Amino acid sequence: MSRAVQLLLGGAVLALLAPTWARAEAEIGSPGFPPSKVADDGALIEPWGTIRLVIVTPEGAQTTGQRIEQAPMPVAVTRIEAGPVALEQSAYRAPVWPSGVDVIEGVLVNHGEAAAEVQLRVDVPEAMEIGERLGSLGGAPALALPKGLEPVREERAWGCTGGVRAIPGWARPRVECDPAFRNISAGMGGVPITYRFAVEPGAQRTVVLGFCESHHPSAGLRPLKALVEGTEARSIDPVDAWGRHGPGVVRFDAADADGNGRLEVAVAPHPIATDRNTILNVIWVFAPGAAVDEARLIAGELNGLAERYVDVGGENDQALYKPGDLQYALRLGPGARREFFFLVRSPGAPSVPDPSLWDQSSLRKAAADVWRDRWEEVVAAEPASE
Amino acid sequence: MASSVAAFATMPLVAVPAEEPAGEKLDEPIDLKSLRPAPKVRIREVLIRRETPYWLGWPGTSYDLEGHRREYEAAFQEMAAGTGVTLEMDPNPIEQEENVAGWVEKAKADKVDAILIHLQHIHCWRWLEPVKKAGVPTIIWAPIGTAFTQHVRAISRMPGIHVISSLETGAIEQAFRMIRAKRQFEESRLLVVRGTERKEMVLERLGTKVRYIPRDNLHELFHRMPLTDEAREIAKTAAANAERVVEPSEEDLLNAARAFLTAKRICRDEKSNAITSDCLGMVSSRVVPTPPCMAVSMFQDGGVTYGCEADVFGAMSLMLTSYLFDKPGFMNDPVPETVNNLLLAAHCVCGTRLDGFDGPQERHVLRSHSESDLGVALQVLWKEGRPCTLVRFSNPNELIVDTGVVVGNQETPPAGGCRTDVKIQMDRVEDSRDVLGFHQVVFAGNHRRDVESFCQMWGIKVVNSPEKAPREDAL
Numbered sequence: 001m002s003r004a005v006q007l008l009l010g011g012a013v014l015a016l017l018a019p020t021w022a023r024a025e026a027e028i029g030s031p032g033f034p035p036s037k038v039a040d041d042g043a044l045i046e047p048w049g050t051i052r053l054v055i056v057t058p059e060g061a062q063t064t065g066q067r068i069e070q071a072p073m074p075v076a077v078t079r080i081e082a083g084p085v086a087l088e089q090s091a092y093r094a095p096v097w098p099s100g101v102d103v104i105e106g107v108l109v110n111h112g113e114a115a116a117e118v119q120l121r122v123d124v125p126e127a128m129e130i131g132e133r134l135g136s137l138g139g140a141p142a143l144a145l146p147k148g149l150e151p152v153r154e155e156r157a158w159g160c161t162g163g164v165r166a167i168p169g170w171a172r173p174r175v176e177c178d179p180a181f182r183n184i185s186a187g188m189g190g191v192p193i194t195y196r197f198a199v200e201p202g203a204q205r206t207v208v209l210g211f212c213e214s215h216h217p218s219a220g221l222r223p224l225k226a227l228v229e230g231t232e233a234r235s236i237d238p239v240d241a242w243g244r245h246g247p248g249v250v251r252f253d254a255a256d257a258d259g260n261g262r263l264e265v266a267v268a269p270h271p272i273a274t275d276r277n278t279i280l281n282v283i284w285v286f287a288p289g290a291a292v293d294e295a296r297l298i299a300g301e302l303n304g305l306a307e308r309y310v311d312v313g314g315e316n317d318q319a320l321y322k323p324g325d326l327q328y329a330l331r332l333g334p335g336a337r338r339e340f341f342f343l344v345r346s347p348g349a350p351s352v353p354d355p356s357l358w359d360q361s362s363l364r365k366a367a368a369d370v371w372r373d374r375w376e377e378v379v380a381a382e383p384a385s386e
Numbered sequence: 387m388a389s390s391v392a393a394f395a396t397m398p399l400v401a402v403p404a405e406e407p408a409g410e411k412l413d414e415p416i417d418l419k420s421l422r423p424a425p426k427v428r429i430r431e432v433l434i435r436r437e438t439p440y441w442l443g444w445p446g447t448s449y450d451l452e453g454h455r456r457e458y459e460a461a462f463q464e465m466a467a468g469t470g471v472t473l474e475m476d477p478n479p480i481e482q483e484e485n486v487a488g489w490v491e492k493a494k495a496d497k498v499d500a501i502l503i504h505l506q507h508i509h510c511w512r513w514l515e516p517v518k519k520a521g522v523p524t525i526i527w528a529p530i531g532t533a534f535t536q537h538v539r540a541i542s543r544m545p546g547i548h549v550i551s552s553l554e555t556g557a558i559e560q561a562f563r564m565i566r567a568k569r570q571f572e573e574s575r576l577l578v579v580r581g582t583e584r585k586e587m588v589l590e591r592l593g594t595k596v597r598y599i600p601r602d603n604l605h606e607l608f609h610r611m612p613l614t615d616e617a618r619e620i621a622k623t624a625a626a627n628a629e630r631v632v633e634p635s636e637e638d639l640l641n642a643a644r645a646f647l648t649a650k651r652i653c654r655d656e657k658s659n660a661i662t663s664d665c666l667g668m669v670s671s672r673v674v675p676t677p678p679c680m681a682v683s684m685f686q687d688g689g690v691t692y693g694c695e696a697d698v699f700g701a702m703s704l705m706l707t708s709y710l711f712d713k714p715g716f717m718n719d720p721v722p723e724t725v726n727n728l729l730l731a732a733h734c735v736c737g738t739r740l741d742g743f744d745g746p747q748e749r750h751v752l753r754s755h756s757e758s759d760l761g762v763a764l765q766v767l768w769k770e771g772r773p774c775t776l777v778r779f780s781n782p783n784e785l786i787v788d789t790g791v792v793v794g795n796q797e798t799p800p801a802g803g804c805r806t807d808v809k810i811q812m813d814r815v816e817d818s819r820d821v822l823g824f825h826q827v828v829f830a831g832n833h834r835r836d837v838e839s840f841c842q843m844w845g846i847k848v849v850n851s852p853e854k855a856p857r858e859d860a861l
Contacts, residue, residue: 032585032598097587097596097782220852274822274849276784357590357783366588369595373575373657375584 026068026076028102030095030367031374034347036102040066042078042089044104047347048137049125053106056119056327058083073367084112085332087120094363095370099349103363104342106146110332122326122342129319130326131162132194134352139165144355146340151326158308159320160185161194164278166313171212171281174245178300180282181212181247183314187278189354192227192268196320197285197308201261204230205307206290207254208297209267210282212247213238216275223270224278229263230255235270247281247298253288283310413614416650418688422708423573423659427471427566429525430498431462432489433479434513435506444508445531451506458504458527458555465559469566474498479506480513487516494522500565502527502558511537518544523568523843525561529553545845564840567709568592574705577658579604580667580696591782591844594705596698597656601664605673608648617643624680624762627738627747633754634762638676642762645674646681649692661685662693662701669758676761679734679805680752683764686714686737687747693717694735699779700825706777706785707829710840712742715777715827716766721803722819728811729818730796731776731828732804734763740772740830753805756798765805768792773832774810778823784847786823789813789834817855 029035037045041063043052055061061082069075075092090105110116124143128135130153135143141163145151164185173181187193199205207228216222219240226234231252242248256263265283269276285308286292296302303309311317330338341360343352433455440447459475466473480486493501500523505511511533517524518541526549528538533551542549548564550557572593575586579601586597611617621639625631634642653661669677678692685692689708693701700717707715714737721730734755738747751765768774772792779785789812796807808828812818841848 030586032583095587097589100587218852220854276847353590362593365593366595369588370586373595374586375656 026066026074026091028074028076028091028093030073030093030100030370031377033093033095033100036091036093036346038066038076038078038091040078042066042076042080042091043123044091044102044344046102046142046344048142048345049128050123051104051143051342051344052123053080053087053089053104054121054123055080055082055085055087056121057117058085071364071368073371083116084114085110085116085118092364092367093346094358094367096353096358096363096366100346101349101353102344102346104344105360106340106342107337108330108332109337110334113334115334116332118330118332120328120330122328124325126323129162129323130321131160131164131319133355134163135326136162140345141351142345144343144352145326146342147355149328149330149338149340152329153327154322155196155198155320156318156322158195158197158310159318160312161196161320163187163191164193166317168314170279170313171214172245173212173214173247174243175247177212177247177298178210178282178303180300180309180311180314180316181210181298182281183311184212184279184281185313185317187267187269190269190276191278192266193278193280193312194264194266195283195310197263197265198261199256199263201259202256203263204253204255204288205263206286206288206292207252207263207265208249208282208284208286208292209236209252209265209280210247210249210284210298211236211238211242211279212245212281213279214245217244221273222275222277222279223273225268225270226250226252227264227266227268228252228254229265230257237270249282249294249297251292251294280312282312283308407610410610412611412647412651413616415616416647416654418650418685418690421650421653421659421690422688423570424470425566425569425573427562427569428474428498429466429471429500429502429562429565430474430476430493430496431459431502431504432476433504433506434486434510435479435481436509437481440507445506445529449531454529455504455506458529461555462502462504462527462558465555465562469559469562471562471566473502483510483513486513490516490520490522494520499523499569500525502561505532508532508534508537511541514541518547521546523565524548525558525565526550527558543842545842548839548843560836561839563710563712564836564843567706567840568844570709571705574659575657576691576698576701576705577653577656577661578696578698578701579652579661579663581664589702589782591846592702594702597658599656601668604648604652604663605668607652608645608674611644611648611651613640613644614647617647620646620684625752628750628752628764631752633759634752638754638760638762639680639752641676642678642680645676645678645761646684649678649681649685653690660691660693660701660705662691662696662698664696666695666757669755669760677734677755677758677763679755679761679763682735683737683766686716686735687739687743689743692735694733694825697825699781700827702779702782703777703785703825703827706779706837706840707827710836711829711831711833713829713831714739714743715829716806716808717825717827718806718808719804720821720824720826721807722821723809724819727818728793728809729790729821730803730807730809731826732796732807734805736764736766736806738764738766740766740768753798756802756804763805765795765798767795768808768830770794772830774808774828774830775833775837776810776821776823776826776828777837778826780823780849783845784849785837785841786826786849786851787834787837787841788815788821788826788851789832812851814853815851816853820852820855822849822851
């Protein structure tokens with residue numbers, strides 16, 4: 001893509017963002033990478049959308065200040081106050097391999113003498129699907145949610161908890177079979193693929209998982225661990241069991257063992273797997289003790305008998321959580337403070353890094369190390385006017 | 387020599403030093419060792435035992451507690467000095483279980499890099515619960531007579547903990563290197579010379595900074611680099627230390643020496659501790675008259691990584707052998723030899739001080755870089771029977787580790803490929819075709835357990851090549 005085309009596209013994106021862009025004042029970034037903007041209310045403005053933290057209660061939140069710190073990286077620090085509660089958010093770019101990530105650190109403090117009920121809302125783009133730990137746009141992670149801060153949100157009757165990538169048409173089954181075997185979701189880097197299904201508390205079900213491995217030619221490279229609630233963890237090596245491109249199924253007599261009304265089904269990387277990217281093609285949930293003929297199931301002839309039939313990564317698939325802004329409810333005692341951070345996909349980055357590999361200290365150190373030893377930017381001289 | 391240089395100036399790939407920008411002082415000597423990161427590493431030590439005198443219970447009433455304490459503490463100090471670690475020894479042993487938690491928390495609060503626990507009674511293992519939970523990198527020295535298998539089986543496999551149940555105090559030195567190596571990774575900046583962009587990132591887990599700079603910077607600096615006395619001395623010494631000089635001319639040697647000076651200079655200017663460059667790209671586009679192969683070998687021998695082909699994780703793997711073992715690594719292309727079921731590790735960039743930076747040079751021959759037949763590359767002749775280890779970071783969170791034994795060296799010709807071509811009989815890999823990875827780094831010694839310990843300490847997943855060949859029907 002030529003520089004001119006890039007500029008034109010960039011201009012088009014800016015035009016789309018015009019209402020918020022106009023409020024952008026601060027710039028954060030890292031040497032060698034395109035910057036992001038921070039609006040005067042602390043909202044982080046990325047090419048794909050805006051992330052904004054809002055105090056809903058106590059009511060009457062107001063932005064009371066914004067400053068740019070050089071720490072030595074540029075940090076946009078925005079203060080929002082709502083009654084006795086103050087939110088100080090610091091946005092900066094952490095230059096983590098390979099493309100960097102934007103960080104929003106938040107510190108909520110209750111300066112009052114009584115406990116405060118705080119409702120915090122995180123505005124996200126309308127199209128963002130929010131999973132257990134990640135918000136994704138078009139299947140690509142764009143927002144990593146903070147550890148230790150659980151959002152309040154509505155669940156669907158069934159769905160994937162997120163953090164995985166849908167790859168329709170990935171598999172090439174070597175025999176005629178249910179078309180769902182062609183599609184997968186993949187948990188890149190060892191992310192478990194997790195689904196939850198609403199059932200009566202303590203209920204039993206027959207769960208069948210379908211696999212078709214079309215990448216690895218040999219057994220032992222991508223063995224998986226199936227974790228189906230109410231059953232022993234089971235090792236599955238699709239190539240060993242059915243060969244490359246071979247569709248196959250594994251049956252479990254599952255139960256809602258913790259009685260929470262949710263049957264959890266997950267596929268995790270096996271500890272000995274060389275390739276830790278998890279895959280899953282199909283899930284069927286049948287009545288307990290259902291007679292399931294494997295050949296007919298693989299052929300797609302029993303889908304209508306299933307309570308749930310999930311074409312994982314295909315058309316008949318969905319996220320567990322309904323889309324929409326994130327809501328957090330916190331109780332802060334007098335003088336109490338709560339710290340957290342979000343990781344936000346930065347311009348040009350394909351994803352967000354695994355937040356378990358970083359903490360606030362290592363993210364800040366990464367940014368500071370790069371800025372401390374940064375090179376002198378060579379600025380091209382303006383051509384002399386005739 | 388002067389006439390040779392004059393003759394070289396008429397060649398098509400002439401390297402004529404360009405005009406030096408004001409104040410650049412390119413003839414200023416740079417000590418290669420100054421590029422190696424030397425972070426301050428603090429390890430705090432304490433002795434944990436039951437109240438003395440003992441009556442029964444291992445190590446036993448006859449065990450000379452104070453004598454062995456003095457013996458091992460002297461060894462600890464010696465190992466610390468040898469590895470550049472600052473050892474803070476607590477003069478007061480912990481003899482009550484309830485004092486362990488406070489001691490560990492204090493060490494954590496003081497931000498030491500690791501703790502070393504010298505265990506002197508077999509019943510004290512259960513006292514270590516606070517240590518397991520503290521999240522401070524921990525080395526446990528349990529001399530024989532203080533542990534049964536049941537005591538170490540679980541704790542010795544926990545992330546962040548390294549148990550030495552042995553009388554071999556040399557293992558303490560390696561444990562200190564394990565802590566130091568992590569700090570060296572954290573303090574390192576790897577310079578990647580390729581493409582046209584300038585940018586810098588930081589790797590997760592290891593904390594290494596990776597700075598990309600445009601490729602032009604290196605070859606333009608090379609062309610400005612003067613032929614100094616240092617360069618002449620390097621060329622002379624390289625030729626003198628080799629068994630033979632086959633293809634390279636004097637001009638090649640002088641250019642190779644200038645490539646070495648150029649690499650040192652660019653590392654210093656970019657505040658970097660290691661480098662990898664798009665060497666093949668520069669040679670194929672003929673912007674330099676020599677690939678940097680000899681400079682690469684010299685860097686490895688001096689304890690500073692110079693990787694090939696701008697391969698970031700190849701360079702990180704070289705840094706691992708340098709920091710964790712004080713030995714040069716050999717980044718290579720893996721070639722299967724299917725008649726004898728061997729792996730040939732082939733490249734033109736092997737270091738020579740295979741047993742350590744202070745050790746003797748392995749026999750070697752000066753050759754040209756094989757693919758281009760330009761410049762100077764080392765054909766290092768590894769001794770037959772040498773155990774060796776292969777490592778390769780797939781990413782900062784995963785390392786491929788295998789081992790083998792050197793069974794010979796392949797000459798070129800008759801073979802094509804690269805000048806150093808080491809024949810390896812692999813351990814625990816049925817078929818050499820199944821060895822995982824590319825640009826693995828081979829280094830001397832069977833260090834499988836040491837590498838695994840490093841990975842366990844820092845949460846890196848270990849991957850081994852498959853022991854069994856794949857089934858035919860799976861292909």
